[in-house]
Amino acid sequence: MLLKMLPVGPLGVNCYIVASEETKKAIVVDPGDEAESILRTIKEMGVQVDLIVLTHAHFDHTMALARIKEATGARFAVHPLEIPKLNEMPGEFANWFGPLDPIPPPDFTVEDGDKVGVDGVELTVVHTPGHTAGGICLLGDGFVLSGDTLFMLSVGRADFPGSDWDRLLESIRTRLFVLPDETVVYPGHGGKSKIGVERVHNPFVGSEADF
Numbered sequence: 442m443l444l445k446m447l448p449v450g451p452l453g454v455n456c457y458i459v460a461s462e463e464t465k466k467a468i469v470v471d472p473g474d475e476a477e478s479i480l481r482t483i484k485e486m487g488v489q490v491d492l493i494v495l496t497h498a499h500f501d502h503t504m505a506l507a508r509i510k511e512a513t514g515a516r517f518a519v520h521p522l523e524i525p526k527l528n529e530m531p532g533e534f535a536n537w538f539g540p541l542d543p544i545p546p547p548d549f550t551v552e553d554g555d556k557v558g559v560d561g562v563e564l565t566v567v568h569t570p571g572h573t574a575g576g577i578c579l580l581g582d583g584f585v586l587s588g589d590t591l592f593m594l595s596v597g598r599a600d601f602p603g604s605d606w607d608r609l610l611e612s613i614r615t616r617l618f619v620l621p622d623e624t625v626v627y628p629g630h631g632g633k634s635k636i637g638v639e640r641v642h643n644p645f646v647g648s649e650a651d652f
């Protein structure tokens with residue numbers, strides 16, 4: 442399996458390209474910006490993108506979606522609770538980013554426990570509400586793409602409309618911290634980590650005892 446982390450855009454979103462070395466089929470997760478750079482990387486990797494998945498619909502994770510979809514013909518999937526937020530721009534950012542490329546409706550939706558993938562790569566959908574209502578993490582073999590739910594020694598913001606701090610911490614404790622220690626965490630922003638490190642050192646989540 443090939444996994445490429447590509448930080449894009451002014452908010453430094455990590456776009457991920459997950460591909461099979463054998464079949465050369467790939468999934469793009471969170472094509473946040475810089476479509477040209479994502480497409481160049483796809484070309485350099487020599488893979489065919491058949492699927493785009495969003496961890497959630499915040500604009501910083503979606504701004505290159507329409508162009509990547511058009512260029513690759515890939516299908517696009519998101520959790521149903523995120524659909525109303527596609528094409529939404531929070532007021533505080535509207536002046537910086539201007540109008541967005543309109544995002545088409547998803548080709549299909551994904552829910553907790555669903556397997557999504559392409560020939561040679563399969564990811565399991567883990568619903569982790571809190572940062573957004575329909576936020577998901579994507580669990581692969583020995584790694585998890587954690588979106589804006591869990592960051593290295595930090596967690597996602599819970600001050601957006603629809604965010605919920607208690608649900609965010611519950612999602613992290615009950616859905617992510619139950620994964621094996623060695624599971625590599627690839628977050629939506631910033632550097633990678635490991636579940637075992639986060640369970641012990643993440644200052645925001647704490648132990649069950651303080652819950």
Ligand SMILES: [Zn+2]
Nearest residue numbers: 497499572589
């Ligand atoms: Zn977000």
Ligand SMILES: [Zn+2]
Nearest residue numbers: 499501589629
């Ligand atoms: Zn984000």
